[in-house]
Amino acid sequence: MWIFLHKMASPKYFYRLASSMIPWLFISGLLLMVYGIINGLFYAPSDYQQGDAFRIIYVHVPAAYISMMAYSLMAFAAFIGLIWRIKIAHAVIVSAAPLGAWFTFLALLTGSLWGRPMWGTWWEWGDPRLTSELLMLFLYLGYMALRASIPSITKADKLSAILILIGAINIPIIHYSVEWWTSLHQGSTLLKSGGPSIAAPMLYPLLASIIGLSLFFGSLLLVRTKAEVLKREKHSRWIKDMILGDEV
Amino acid sequence: MPKKLSLIAGFMAMFRRDLLQSIKSPSQLLNPLIFFIMITATFPFAVNAEKAQLVQIGPGIIWIMAILSYLLTLHHLYLDDAEDGCLDYIMLSPQPLPLLVLAKICAHWISSGLPLIIISPIIGIIYQMQVDTILVMIGTLFFGTFALSLVGSIGASLTISINNSNILVSLLVLPIMMPVLIFGARTIELYQSGATTMPGLYFLGAYCMFALSFSPFASAAALRIGTD
Numbered sequence: 106m107w108i109f110l111h112k113m114a115s116p117k118y119f120y121r122l123a124s125s126m127i128p129w130l131f132i133s134g135l136l137l138m139v140y141g142i143i144n145g146l147f148y149a150p151s152d153y154q155q156g157d158a159f160r161i162i163y164v165h166v167p168a169a170y171i172s173m174m175a176y177s178l179m180a181f182a183a184f185i186g187l188i189w190r191i192k193i194a195h196a197v198i199v200s201a202a203p204l205g206a207w208f209t210f211l212a213l214l215t216g217s218l219w220g221r222p223m224w225g226t227w228w229e230w231g232d233p234r235l236t237s238e239l240l241m242l243f244l245y246l247g248y249m250a251l252r253a254s255i256p257s258i259t260k261a262d263k264l265s266a267i268l269i270l271i272g273a274i275n276i277p278i279i280h281y282s283v284e285w286w287t288s289l290h291q292g293s294t295l296l297k298s299g300g301p302s303i304a305a306p307m308l309y310p311l312l313a314s315i316i317g318l319s320l321f322f323g324s325l326l327l328v329r330t331k332a333e334v335l336k337r338e339k340h341s342r343w344i345k346d347m348i349l350g351d352e353v
Numbered sequence: 354m355p356k357k358l359s360l361i362a363g364f365m366a367m368f369r370r371d372l373l374q375s376i377k378s379p380s381q382l383l384n385p386l387i388f389f390i391m392i393t394a395t396f397p398f399a400v401n402a403e404k405a406q407l408v409q410i411g412p413g414i415i416w417i418m419a420i421l422s423y424l425l426t427l428h429h430l431y432l433d434d435a436e437d438g439c440l441d442y443i444m445l446s447p448q449p450l451p452l453l454v455l456a457k458i459c460a461h462w463i464s465s466g467l468p469l470i471i472i473s474p475i476i477g478i479i480y481q482m483q484v485d486t487i488l489v490m491i492g493t494l495f496f497g498t499f500a501l502s503l504v505g506s507i508g509a510s511l512t513i514s515i516n517n518s519n520i521l522v523s524l525l526v527l528p529i530m531m532p533v534l535i536f537g538a539r540t541i542e543l544y545q546s547g548a549t550t551m552p553g554l555y556f557l558g559a560y561c562m563f564a565l566s567f568s569p570f571a572s573a574a575a576l577r578i579g580t581d
Binding site: 240243244246247250251254255257260263264267268270271272274275278279282283286 | 507511512514515518521524525527528529531532535536539556560563567571574575578579581
Protein backbone atom coordinates (compact mmCIF):
# COMPACT_ATOMS: atom_id res chain seq x y z
CA MET A 106 0.00 0.00 0.00
CA TRP A 107 2.73 2.48 1.01
CA ILE A 108 4.75 1.62 -2.04
CA PHE A 109 1.72 2.22 -4.20
CA LEU A 110 1.12 5.61 -2.57
CA HIS A 111 4.75 6.59 -3.00
CA LYS A 112 4.60 5.67 -6.65
CA MET A 113 1.42 7.69 -7.06
CA ALA A 114 3.25 10.71 -5.72
CA SER A 115 5.69 10.61 -8.63
CA PRO A 116 4.31 12.62 -11.54
CA LYS A 117 5.77 10.23 -14.07
CA TYR A 118 4.09 7.16 -12.62
CA PHE A 119 0.86 9.03 -12.09
CA TYR A 120 0.88 10.21 -15.68
CA ARG A 121 1.28 6.68 -17.03
CA LEU A 122 -1.36 5.21 -14.74
CA ALA A 123 -3.80 8.00 -15.61
CA SER A 124 -3.22 7.47 -19.31
CA SER A 125 -4.03 3.79 -19.05
CA MET A 126 -7.08 4.37 -16.83
CA ILE A 127 -8.78 7.11 -18.84
CA PRO A 128 -10.23 4.96 -21.67
CA TRP A 129 -11.64 2.41 -19.19
CA LEU A 130 -13.23 5.02 -16.98
CA PHE A 131 -14.57 6.91 -19.95
CA ILE A 132 -16.10 3.94 -21.75
CA SER A 133 -17.59 2.27 -18.67
CA GLY A 134 -18.94 5.60 -17.46
CA LEU A 135 -20.48 6.32 -20.83
CA LEU A 136 -22.11 2.86 -21.03
CA LEU A 137 -23.60 3.16 -17.56
CA MET A 138 -24.87 6.65 -18.29
CA VAL A 139 -26.47 5.55 -21.55
CA TYR A 140 -28.11 2.62 -19.75
CA GLY A 141 -29.27 4.82 -16.88
CA ILE A 142 -30.59 7.65 -19.03
CA ILE A 143 -32.38 5.45 -21.57
CA ASN A 144 -33.99 3.30 -18.90
CA GLY A 145 -34.76 6.26 -16.71
CA LEU A 146 -36.27 8.38 -19.45
CA PHE A 147 -38.15 5.74 -21.43
CA TYR A 148 -38.72 2.56 -19.43
CA ALA A 149 -39.07 3.53 -15.78
CA PRO A 150 -42.73 3.92 -14.77
CA SER A 151 -43.84 7.48 -14.21
CA ASP A 152 -44.30 8.68 -10.67
CA TYR A 153 -47.86 8.59 -9.35
CA GLN A 154 -47.52 12.10 -7.91
CA GLN A 155 -45.10 13.90 -10.15
CA GLY A 156 -45.84 12.20 -13.45
CA ASP A 157 -42.95 12.34 -15.88
CA ALA A 158 -41.36 15.39 -14.30
CA PHE A 159 -39.55 13.23 -11.76
CA ARG A 160 -37.34 11.89 -14.55
CA ILE A 161 -34.98 14.82 -14.15
CA ILE A 162 -33.55 13.04 -11.10
CA TYR A 163 -31.54 10.90 -13.52
CA VAL A 164 -29.53 14.03 -14.30
CA HIS A 165 -30.05 16.10 -11.20
CA VAL A 166 -29.13 13.65 -8.45
CA PRO A 167 -25.86 12.51 -10.09
CA ALA A 168 -24.83 16.13 -10.68
CA ALA A 169 -25.60 17.11 -7.08
CA TYR A 170 -23.79 14.03 -5.80
CA ILE A 171 -20.69 14.83 -7.84
CA SER A 172 -20.69 18.47 -6.79
CA MET A 173 -20.27 17.30 -3.20
CA MET A 174 -17.94 14.43 -3.99
CA ALA A 175 -15.66 16.79 -5.93
CA TYR A 176 -15.36 19.12 -2.96
CA SER A 177 -14.63 16.23 -0.58
CA LEU A 178 -12.01 15.01 -3.01
CA MET A 179 -10.45 18.48 -3.14
CA ALA A 180 -10.44 18.73 0.66
CA PHE A 181 -8.81 15.30 0.93
CA ALA A 182 -6.20 16.25 -1.66
CA ALA A 183 -5.59 19.59 0.07
CA PHE A 184 -4.93 17.72 3.32
CA ILE A 185 -2.47 15.38 1.62
CA GLY A 186 -0.85 18.19 -0.33
CA LEU A 187 -0.32 20.40 2.72
CA ILE A 188 0.90 17.73 5.09
CA TRP A 189 2.98 15.41 2.93
CA ARG A 190 3.77 18.07 0.32
CA ILE A 191 2.77 15.85 -2.55
CA LYS A 192 2.68 17.90 -5.73
CA ILE A 193 0.23 15.65 -7.56
CA ALA A 194 -2.40 16.40 -4.92
CA HIS A 195 -2.31 20.11 -5.81
CA ALA A 196 -2.58 19.32 -9.50
CA VAL A 197 -5.68 17.23 -8.73
CA ILE A 198 -7.28 20.12 -6.81
CA VAL A 199 -6.66 22.60 -9.61
CA SER A 200 -8.20 20.22 -12.12
CA ALA A 201 -11.17 19.27 -9.96
CA ALA A 202 -12.31 22.80 -9.07
CA PRO A 203 -13.82 23.94 -12.40
CA LEU A 204 -15.45 20.53 -12.87
CA GLY A 205 -16.93 20.66 -9.39
CA ALA A 206 -18.18 24.20 -9.91
CA TRP A 207 -19.74 23.19 -13.20
CA PHE A 208 -21.54 20.19 -11.70
CA THR A 209 -22.75 22.39 -8.84
CA PHE A 210 -24.14 24.79 -11.40
CA LEU A 211 -25.79 21.91 -13.29
CA ALA A 212 -27.36 20.63 -10.09
CA LEU A 213 -28.78 24.09 -9.39
CA LEU A 214 -29.98 24.48 -12.96
CA THR A 215 -31.71 21.10 -13.21
CA GLY A 216 -33.10 21.56 -9.70
CA SER A 217 -34.74 24.83 -10.61
CA LEU A 218 -36.02 23.38 -13.90
CA TRP A 219 -37.69 20.68 -11.83
CA GLY A 220 -38.89 23.20 -9.25
CA ARG A 221 -40.79 25.23 -11.80
CA PRO A 222 -43.52 22.61 -12.53
CA MET A 223 -43.35 20.97 -9.08
CA TRP A 224 -43.16 23.90 -6.65
CA GLY A 225 -44.42 26.52 -9.07
CA THR A 226 -41.23 28.57 -8.75
CA TRP A 227 -37.74 28.55 -10.22
CA TRP A 228 -36.16 29.33 -6.91
CA GLU A 229 -37.33 28.48 -3.42
CA TRP A 230 -35.42 30.05 -0.51
CA GLY A 231 -37.26 27.69 1.82
CA ASP A 232 -35.36 24.63 0.67
CA PRO A 233 -32.11 24.10 2.61
CA ARG A 234 -30.52 21.88 -0.03
CA LEU A 235 -31.02 24.47 -2.73
CA THR A 236 -29.51 27.30 -0.70
CA SER A 237 -26.57 25.32 0.66
CA GLU A 238 -25.79 24.14 -2.87
CA LEU A 239 -25.66 27.79 -3.90
CA LEU A 240 -23.21 28.56 -1.09
CA MET A 241 -21.14 25.58 -2.24
CA LEU A 242 -20.94 27.20 -5.67
CA PHE A 243 -19.67 30.38 -3.97
CA LEU A 244 -16.96 28.38 -2.20
CA TYR A 245 -15.82 26.94 -5.54
CA LEU A 246 -15.80 30.39 -7.11
CA GLY A 247 -13.87 31.83 -4.16
CA TYR A 248 -11.26 29.11 -4.52
CA MET A 249 -10.84 29.76 -8.22
CA ALA A 250 -10.67 33.53 -7.67
CA LEU A 251 -7.93 33.15 -5.06
CA ARG A 252 -6.06 30.73 -7.26
CA ALA A 253 -6.25 33.01 -10.29
CA SER A 254 -4.87 36.03 -8.49
CA ILE A 255 -1.66 34.50 -7.12
CA PRO A 256 1.01 34.31 -9.82
CA SER A 257 3.40 31.87 -8.12
CA ILE A 258 2.21 28.28 -8.53
CA THR A 259 3.66 26.83 -5.32
CA LYS A 260 2.32 29.73 -3.26
CA ALA A 261 -1.10 29.48 -4.90
CA ASP A 262 -1.11 25.73 -4.22
CA LYS A 263 -0.54 26.04 -0.49
CA LEU A 264 -2.71 29.10 0.15
CA SER A 265 -5.65 27.76 -1.78
CA ALA A 266 -5.29 24.40 -0.02
CA ILE A 267 -5.72 26.21 3.30
CA LEU A 268 -8.84 27.88 1.93
CA ILE A 269 -10.24 24.54 0.78
CA LEU A 270 -9.75 23.04 4.23
CA ILE A 271 -11.36 26.03 5.97
CA GLY A 272 -14.27 25.71 3.56
CA ALA A 273 -14.51 21.98 4.20
CA ILE A 274 -14.85 22.34 7.97
CA ASN A 275 -17.41 25.07 7.37
CA ILE A 276 -19.59 23.10 4.97
CA PRO A 277 -21.44 21.15 7.70
CA ILE A 278 -21.98 24.35 9.68
CA ILE A 279 -23.25 26.18 6.61
CA HIS A 280 -25.52 23.27 5.75
CA TYR A 281 -27.05 22.96 9.22
CA SER A 282 -27.44 26.69 9.73
CA VAL A 283 -29.28 26.93 6.43
CA GLU A 284 -31.44 24.01 7.52
CA TRP A 285 -32.21 25.56 10.90
CA TRP A 286 -32.84 28.88 9.27
CA THR A 287 -35.48 27.38 7.03
CA SER A 288 -36.99 25.32 9.83
CA LEU A 289 -37.35 28.57 11.76
CA HIS A 290 -38.78 30.02 8.61
CA GLN A 291 -41.65 27.71 7.76
CA GLY A 292 -42.53 24.06 7.62
CA SER A 293 -41.64 22.77 4.20
CA THR A 294 -45.06 21.63 3.08
CA LEU A 295 -44.24 21.69 -0.60
CA LEU A 296 -40.99 19.89 -0.36
CA LYS A 297 -40.91 16.25 0.37
CA SER A 298 -38.06 14.06 -0.72
CA GLY A 299 -39.18 11.61 -3.38
CA GLY A 300 -40.86 9.42 -0.77
CA PRO A 301 -39.29 6.96 1.65
CA SER A 302 -38.84 4.22 -0.86
CA ILE A 303 -38.28 4.10 -4.56
CA ALA A 304 -39.36 1.28 -6.87
CA ALA A 305 -36.68 -0.95 -8.33
CA PRO A 306 -37.28 -0.03 -12.00
CA MET A 307 -36.69 3.59 -11.01
CA LEU A 308 -33.79 2.85 -8.67
CA TYR A 309 -31.44 0.87 -10.91
CA PRO A 310 -31.25 3.46 -13.68
CA LEU A 311 -30.62 6.10 -11.01
CA LEU A 312 -27.76 4.12 -9.47
CA ALA A 313 -26.38 3.45 -12.93
CA SER A 314 -26.40 7.10 -13.85
CA ILE A 315 -24.81 8.13 -10.54
CA ILE A 316 -21.99 5.62 -10.92
CA GLY A 317 -21.71 6.31 -14.63
CA LEU A 318 -21.43 10.05 -14.18
CA SER A 319 -18.88 9.53 -11.37
CA LEU A 320 -16.70 7.41 -13.65
CA PHE A 321 -17.11 9.99 -16.39
CA PHE A 322 -16.11 12.69 -13.91
CA GLY A 323 -13.10 10.58 -12.96
CA SER A 324 -11.97 10.33 -16.56
CA LEU A 325 -12.39 14.07 -17.14
CA LEU A 326 -10.50 14.76 -13.93
CA LEU A 327 -7.61 12.56 -15.02
CA VAL A 328 -7.45 14.19 -18.45
CA ARG A 329 -7.30 17.61 -16.84
CA THR A 330 -4.79 16.48 -14.22
CA LYS A 331 -2.56 15.04 -16.96
CA ALA A 332 -2.59 18.41 -18.71
CA GLU A 333 -1.84 20.14 -15.42
CA VAL A 334 1.07 17.78 -14.72
CA LEU A 335 2.47 18.46 -18.19
CA LYS A 336 2.23 22.20 -17.56
CA ARG A 337 3.93 21.97 -14.18
CA GLU A 338 6.65 19.51 -15.12
CA LYS A 339 7.38 20.95 -18.52
CA HIS A 340 11.11 21.23 -17.85
CA SER A 341 11.55 17.76 -16.46
CA ARG A 342 13.46 14.97 -18.11
CA TRP A 343 10.78 12.28 -18.28
CA ILE A 344 8.44 14.39 -20.38
CA LYS A 345 11.18 15.04 -22.90
CA ASP A 346 11.99 11.34 -23.01
CA MET A 347 8.36 10.42 -23.36
CA ILE A 348 7.73 12.79 -26.25
CA LEU A 349 10.91 11.89 -28.06
CA GLY A 350 10.22 8.22 -27.44
CA ASP A 351 6.82 8.55 -29.07
CA GLU A 352 8.27 10.12 -32.15
CA VAL A 353 10.90 7.47 -32.78
CA MET B 354 20.96 38.90 24.37
CA PRO B 355 17.57 40.48 25.10
CA LYS B 356 15.47 39.18 27.93
CA LYS B 357 12.95 36.60 26.84
CA LEU B 358 9.37 37.81 27.15
CA SER B 359 6.61 35.62 28.51
CA LEU B 360 3.74 34.67 26.22
CA ILE B 361 1.37 37.10 27.88
CA ALA B 362 3.86 39.96 27.64
CA GLY B 363 4.32 39.19 23.93
CA PHE B 364 0.58 39.13 23.38
CA MET B 365 0.09 42.40 25.25
CA ALA B 366 2.92 44.15 23.40
CA MET B 367 1.46 43.24 20.04
CA PHE B 368 -2.06 44.11 21.19
CA ARG B 369 -1.04 47.52 22.53
CA ARG B 370 0.99 48.38 19.44
CA ASP B 371 -1.89 47.60 17.08
CA LEU B 372 -4.36 49.54 19.17
CA LEU B 373 -2.07 52.57 19.34
CA GLN B 374 -1.56 52.43 15.62
CA SER B 375 -5.27 52.41 14.90
CA ILE B 376 -5.90 55.29 17.30
CA LYS B 377 -3.20 57.32 15.59
CA SER B 378 -4.87 57.03 12.20
CA PRO B 379 -8.43 58.09 12.94
CA SER B 380 -9.57 58.10 9.32
CA GLN B 381 -8.98 54.37 9.06
CA LEU B 382 -11.05 53.97 12.17
CA LEU B 383 -13.85 56.34 11.23
CA ASN B 384 -14.36 55.85 7.50
CA PRO B 385 -15.92 52.37 7.75
CA LEU B 386 -18.21 53.66 10.50
CA ILE B 387 -19.34 56.61 8.40
CA PHE B 388 -19.85 54.21 5.50
CA PHE B 389 -21.98 52.00 7.75
CA ILE B 390 -24.16 54.88 8.91
CA MET B 391 -24.52 56.42 5.47
CA ILE B 392 -25.40 53.25 3.67
CA THR B 393 -27.92 52.04 6.25
CA ALA B 394 -29.50 55.50 6.29
CA THR B 395 -29.75 55.41 2.50
CA PHE B 396 -31.94 52.32 2.41
CA PRO B 397 -35.17 53.94 3.61
CA PHE B 398 -34.87 56.42 0.71
CA ALA B 399 -34.63 53.60 -1.79
CA VAL B 400 -37.38 51.34 -0.47
CA ASN B 401 -40.82 52.18 0.79
CA ALA B 402 -40.11 53.71 4.20
CA GLU B 403 -43.26 52.74 6.04
CA LYS B 404 -42.76 51.88 9.65
CA ALA B 405 -43.91 48.27 9.55
CA GLN B 406 -41.68 47.56 6.57
CA LEU B 407 -38.62 49.18 8.14
CA VAL B 408 -39.08 47.04 11.23
CA GLN B 409 -39.24 43.99 9.03
CA ILE B 410 -36.16 44.63 6.88
CA GLY B 411 -34.11 46.46 9.53
CA PRO B 412 -32.22 43.54 11.11
CA GLY B 413 -31.19 42.09 7.75
CA ILE B 414 -29.98 45.41 6.37
CA ILE B 415 -28.08 46.31 9.52
CA TRP B 416 -26.36 42.95 9.52
CA ILE B 417 -25.41 42.97 5.85
CA MET B 418 -24.09 46.51 6.06
CA ALA B 419 -22.18 45.73 9.25
CA ILE B 420 -20.47 42.86 7.41
CA LEU B 421 -19.74 44.98 4.33
CA SER B 422 -18.24 47.87 6.27
CA TYR B 423 -16.28 45.37 8.33
CA LEU B 424 -14.85 43.76 5.22
CA LEU B 425 -13.48 47.18 4.24
CA THR B 426 -11.37 47.29 7.38
CA LEU B 427 -9.88 43.84 6.97
CA HIS B 428 -7.04 44.67 4.66
CA HIS B 429 -5.43 46.92 7.27
CA LEU B 430 -5.04 43.88 9.46
CA TYR B 431 -1.86 42.59 7.80
CA LEU B 432 -1.31 44.58 4.62
CA ASP B 433 -0.02 47.76 6.30
CA ASP B 434 2.52 45.75 8.27
CA ALA B 435 3.50 43.80 5.18
CA GLU B 436 4.11 47.00 3.23
CA ASP B 437 6.38 48.70 5.75
CA GLY B 438 8.22 45.48 6.63
CA CYS B 439 6.97 45.13 10.21
CA LEU B 440 5.37 41.80 9.36
CA ASP B 441 8.79 40.25 8.68
CA TYR B 442 9.93 41.27 12.16
CA ILE B 443 6.73 39.95 13.68
CA MET B 444 7.35 36.60 12.03
CA LEU B 445 11.01 36.58 13.11
CA SER B 446 10.10 37.10 16.75
CA PRO B 447 10.61 34.21 19.16
CA GLN B 448 6.95 34.40 20.19
CA PRO B 449 4.66 31.87 18.47
CA LEU B 450 3.09 33.48 15.43
CA PRO B 451 -0.49 32.26 16.11
CA LEU B 452 -0.36 34.08 19.45
CA LEU B 453 0.69 37.36 17.83
CA VAL B 454 -1.94 36.87 15.14
CA LEU B 455 -4.54 36.43 17.87
CA ALA B 456 -3.34 39.66 19.51
CA LYS B 457 -3.74 41.47 16.19
CA ILE B 458 -7.22 40.01 15.74
CA CYS B 459 -8.27 41.15 19.22
CA ALA B 460 -6.89 44.64 18.61
CA HIS B 461 -8.70 44.75 15.27
CA TRP B 462 -11.94 43.79 16.96
CA ILE B 463 -11.52 46.55 19.57
CA SER B 464 -10.74 49.17 16.93
CA SER B 465 -13.30 48.09 14.30
CA GLY B 466 -15.93 45.92 15.95
CA LEU B 467 -16.50 47.80 19.19
CA PRO B 468 -17.13 51.24 17.57
CA LEU B 469 -19.57 49.58 15.21
CA ILE B 470 -21.44 48.08 18.15
CA ILE B 471 -21.42 51.43 19.91
CA ILE B 472 -23.02 53.32 17.02
CA SER B 473 -25.42 50.51 16.09
CA PRO B 474 -28.23 51.80 18.42
CA ILE B 475 -28.45 54.93 16.25
CA ILE B 476 -29.15 52.76 13.24
CA GLY B 477 -31.58 50.72 15.29
CA ILE B 478 -33.53 53.87 16.08
CA ILE B 479 -33.62 54.86 12.41
CA TYR B 480 -35.18 51.46 11.73
CA GLN B 481 -37.83 51.96 14.41
CA MET B 482 -36.50 49.32 16.79
CA GLN B 483 -37.64 49.10 20.38
CA VAL B 484 -35.06 49.51 23.15
CA ASP B 485 -35.08 45.83 24.06
CA THR B 486 -34.66 44.85 20.40
CA ILE B 487 -31.65 47.13 20.24
CA LEU B 488 -30.14 45.28 23.19
CA VAL B 489 -30.64 41.98 21.38
CA MET B 490 -29.02 43.49 18.29
CA ILE B 491 -26.02 44.59 20.33
CA GLY B 492 -25.73 41.06 21.70
CA THR B 493 -25.70 39.49 18.24
CA LEU B 494 -23.28 42.09 16.88
CA PHE B 495 -20.97 41.49 19.83
CA PHE B 496 -20.41 37.84 18.92
CA GLY B 497 -20.85 38.42 15.21
CA THR B 498 -18.14 41.05 14.82
CA PHE B 499 -15.66 38.96 16.79
CA ALA B 500 -16.39 35.99 14.54
CA LEU B 501 -15.92 38.34 11.57
CA SER B 502 -12.53 39.44 12.86
CA LEU B 503 -11.47 35.83 13.28
CA VAL B 504 -12.67 34.56 9.91
CA GLY B 505 -11.69 37.78 8.16
CA SER B 506 -8.17 37.34 9.44
CA ILE B 507 -7.92 34.12 7.43
CA GLY B 508 -9.12 35.91 4.31
CA ALA B 509 -6.73 38.82 4.85
CA SER B 510 -3.75 36.55 5.44
CA LEU B 511 -4.52 34.34 2.43
CA THR B 512 -4.45 37.38 0.16
CA ILE B 513 -1.38 39.00 1.73
CA SER B 514 0.74 38.67 -1.41
CA ILE B 515 -1.91 40.11 -3.74
CA ASN B 516 -2.34 43.75 -4.69
CA ASN B 517 -5.82 45.26 -4.56
CA SER B 518 -7.17 42.28 -2.70
CA ASN B 519 -10.22 44.00 -1.23
CA ILE B 520 -12.86 42.37 -3.40
CA LEU B 521 -11.10 39.02 -3.27
CA VAL B 522 -11.18 39.01 0.54
CA SER B 523 -14.94 39.55 0.40
CA LEU B 524 -15.38 36.71 -2.07
CA LEU B 525 -13.47 34.35 0.22
CA VAL B 526 -14.98 35.42 3.51
CA LEU B 527 -18.66 35.92 2.64
CA PRO B 528 -19.70 32.27 2.09
CA ILE B 529 -17.90 31.23 5.27
CA MET B 530 -19.62 34.02 7.21
CA MET B 531 -23.08 32.97 6.07
CA PRO B 532 -24.00 31.10 9.31
CA VAL B 533 -23.17 34.21 11.35
CA LEU B 534 -25.29 36.41 9.09
CA ILE B 535 -28.19 33.97 9.21
CA PHE B 536 -28.21 33.63 12.96
CA GLY B 537 -27.41 37.27 13.67
CA ALA B 538 -30.21 38.70 11.57
CA ARG B 539 -32.74 35.95 12.31
CA THR B 540 -32.28 36.23 16.06
CA ILE B 541 -33.24 39.92 16.03
CA GLU B 542 -36.14 39.22 13.72
CA LEU B 543 -37.40 36.33 15.85
CA TYR B 544 -37.16 38.46 18.96
CA GLN B 545 -39.34 41.09 17.28
CA SER B 546 -41.98 38.44 16.62
CA GLY B 547 -41.88 37.31 20.22
CA ALA B 548 -39.59 34.26 20.23
CA THR B 549 -36.68 33.59 22.57
CA THR B 550 -33.21 34.80 21.62
CA MET B 551 -30.98 32.46 23.56
CA PRO B 552 -30.54 29.68 20.92
CA GLY B 553 -29.32 32.22 18.37
CA LEU B 554 -26.89 33.82 20.81
CA TYR B 555 -25.63 30.41 21.92
CA PHE B 556 -25.01 29.51 18.30
CA LEU B 557 -23.12 32.72 17.64
CA GLY B 558 -21.04 32.19 20.76
CA ALA B 559 -20.29 28.62 19.72
CA TYR B 560 -19.28 29.79 16.26
CA CYS B 561 -16.89 32.31 17.83
CA MET B 562 -15.27 29.63 19.98
CA PHE B 563 -14.96 27.35 16.98
CA ALA B 564 -13.41 30.08 14.83
CA LEU B 565 -11.12 30.99 17.72
CA SER B 566 -9.80 27.43 17.72
CA PHE B 567 -8.61 27.39 14.11
CA SER B 568 -8.35 30.96 12.86
CA PRO B 569 -5.02 31.97 14.49
CA PHE B 570 -3.33 28.82 13.24
CA ALA B 571 -4.72 29.03 9.73
CA SER B 572 -3.85 32.74 9.51
CA ALA B 573 -0.33 32.16 10.78
CA ALA B 574 0.23 29.36 8.26
CA ALA B 575 -1.13 31.51 5.44
CA LEU B 576 1.10 34.46 6.45
CA ARG B 577 4.19 32.25 6.44
CA ILE B 578 3.36 30.84 3.02
CA GLY B 579 2.27 34.17 1.59
CA THR B 580 5.39 36.11 2.52
CA ASP B 581 8.16 33.65 1.71
